Structures are given as C-alpha cells and as structure tokens.
Amino acid sequence: DTGVSQDPRHKITKRGQNVTFRCDPISEHNRLYWYRQTLGQGPEFLTYFQNEAQLEKSRLLSDRFSAERPKGSFSTLEIQRTEQGDSAMYLCASSFATGTNQPQHFGDGTRLSIL
Amino acid sequence: GQQLNQSPQSMFIQEGEDVSMNCTSSSIFNTWLWYKQDPGEGPVLLIALYKAGELTSNGRLTAQFGITRKDSFLNISASIPSDVGIYFCAGQLMWGSQGNLIFGKGTKLSVKP
Numbered sequence: 001d002t003g004v005s006q007d008p009r010h011k012i013t014k015r016g017q018n019v020t021f022r023c024d025p026i027s028e029h030n031r032l033y034w035y036r037q038t039l040g041q042g043p044e045f046l047t048y049f050q051n052e053a054q055l056e057k058s059r060l061l062s063d064r065f066s067a068e069r070p071k072g073s074f075s076t077l078e079i080q081r082t083e084q085g086d087s088a089m090y091l092c093a094s095s096f097a098t099g100t101n102q103p104q105h106f107g108d109g110t111r112l113s114i115l
Numbered sequence: 116g117q118q119l120n121q122s123p124q125s126m127f128i129q130e131g132e133d134v135s136m137n138c139t140s141s142s143i144f145n146t147w148l149w150y151k152q153d154p155g156e157g158p159v160l161l162i163a164l165y166k167a168g169e170l171t172s173n174g175r176l177t178a179q180f181g182i183t184r185k186d187s188f189l190n191i192s193a194s195i196p197s198d199v200g201i202y203f204c205a206g207q208l209m210w211g212s213q214g215n216l217i218f219g220k221g222t223k224l225s226v227k228p
Contacts, residue, residue: 004157033214042119042203042218043158056214091157101146101165101207104216106157 002027004107006092012113013082020078021110025094032075033093033104034067036060043091043106049075050097079112087114121204121219128194129227136222137188138204146207147180147187148216151200158203162189184209194226 005024013019025032031050035043046065047057051072061067064083069075079086089111093104121138128134138147146165150158162173164180164187171178177190187204201221208217 006157031214033216035216040220042121042205042220043216044218045212045215048214056212058215093157101163103146103148103160103163105160106150108155108157111155 004092004094004105006090006107006110008110009108010111010113012115014115015082015084017082018078018080019082019112020076021090021092021112022074022076023092023094023107024074025092026096026105029094029096029105030072031095031097031104032069033095034075034077035091035093035106037089037091037109038087046077082112082114084114087112119204119206119217119219121222123222124220125223125225127225127227130194130196132194134191134194134198134224135188136202136204137186138206138219139186140206140217141185143184143209144187144206145184145209147178148205149176149178149187149189150203150205152203152221153200161202191224194224196226196228199224199226 007022033048034046037043049069064080067077089109091109093106095102095104119138149161152158162178169180175192204219205216
C-alpha cells in the first residue's frame with residue numbers, strides 16, 4: 001500500500017526564486033489537500049481538490065501561490081517570488097470522499113528554506 | 116480564525132505511565148482526528164471519531180468524541196519509549212468546509228525509560 005508521496009523532501013532557495021512541489025496521493029483517493037506547518041505549530045490548511053477541481057482556498061494562499069491537479073491525480077504547488085516567511089513544511093494529504101467522512105492521510109512533506 | 120485549544124503543551128513521563136491529553140473549542144465539530152508526528156515526518160493518523168460520545172481504541176490508545184461536540188481527549192496507557200513525539204488533535208467544523216481540518220498546536224510527549 002503506497003502512501004502519500006511528496007517531492008522534493010527538502011528545498012533550499014534564495015528569496016525571490018520560484019519553487020514547485022509535487023504530491024502524489026494514495027491512488028484511489030479523489031481528494032487532495034495542501035497544508036503549511038511552521039515550527040511549533042499544527043498544520044494550517046491551504047487548499048483542496050476533489051478530482052481536478054480546486055474547491056477551496058484559504059486566506060493563507062496569497063496570489064504568489066498556485067496549486068493545480070490537472071488530471072485529478074498528482075498535484076503541484078508553486079510559490080512565486082519566494083519570501084522569508086514562506087519557509088515552512090508543506091504537507092500534502094489525501095482522502096476518499098464518499099457519503100461518509102474519511103480521514104486525511106498525510107505525506108512526509110517538503111521542507112522549504114528561504115535564504 | 117478557528118482554533119483548537121490543545122493541552123498540555125508538553126509532558127514528561129516515566130515509561131509505563133498513562134497519558135491523557137485533550138482538545139477543546141468554542142465551535143462544534145462533526146469529526147475529531149488524532150495524529151502523531153515524528154521529527155521530519157508527516158502526521159500519522161492514530162484514531163478517527165465521527166459521532167458525539169464515540170469512544171474508540173487503537174491498541175494502547177483510546178480517544179473520545181465529546182458529547183457537546185466541542186472537545187475530544189486521547190489517552191495512552193502504559194507508555195513506551197516509541198510513544199515519544201508530538202500528538203495533534205484535528206477537527207472538521209460541523210458547518211464549514213468539507214476539506215478544512217483545523218489543528219491544535221500539539222502536545223509534545225517525552226518518555227523516560
């Protein structure tokens with residue numbers, strides 16, 4: 001059973017550069033979520049997709065952030081013109097949406113460090 | 116924004132002791148989840164609760180969905196060194212987003228052998 005996979009695991013970049021992260025959800029899961037986690041805090045919701053449709057975006061998702069899930073399978077999260085405050089762990093989760101609630105399962109995240 | 120109050124913030128216990136932690140909110144939730152996170156890794160699901168009053172066990176772990184829908188607790192019995200980590204509660208609002216899990220700030224558990 002393959003879990004949620006995220007790539008890369010670590011990314012170090014200079015302020016002002018663009019970065020892109022990839023998430024591959026559990027194969028049968030139709031919902032995919034992005035969260036951000038800073039040191040000492042719990043994950044904070046950014047956005048989620050059901051299949052290829054982006055259904056919700058948090059206020060945290062500024063216009064420098066964009067997420068896609070073009071074929072309803074893997075997803076990418078891009079941050080343009082990175083800032084110091086973007087340094088965080090970016091977590092992806094997936095679940096299978098049915099008539100009943102199904103829990104979200106997380107990947108191991110991409111840790112972003114902005115120099 | 117919505118917040119979950121998770122306590123205690125940290126715990127230092129002796130191996131073999133029981134542990135209890137909880138989450139409270141002023142809002143009503145329809146789902147409570149408990150996760151454990153080790154350094155450098157993502158949160159791992161421990162227990163999921165979907166009904167008010169529900170009591171669910173997973174090995175030495177027991178969690179309950181509060182009857183008011185505003186709180187949940189997690190108990191760990193007979194702690195062992197591998198229980199070390201950060202435990203997060205997470206909830207989904209009764210009247211809110213279908214995707215948005217709200218997390219507590221975590222309880223950091225340290226176990227002395």
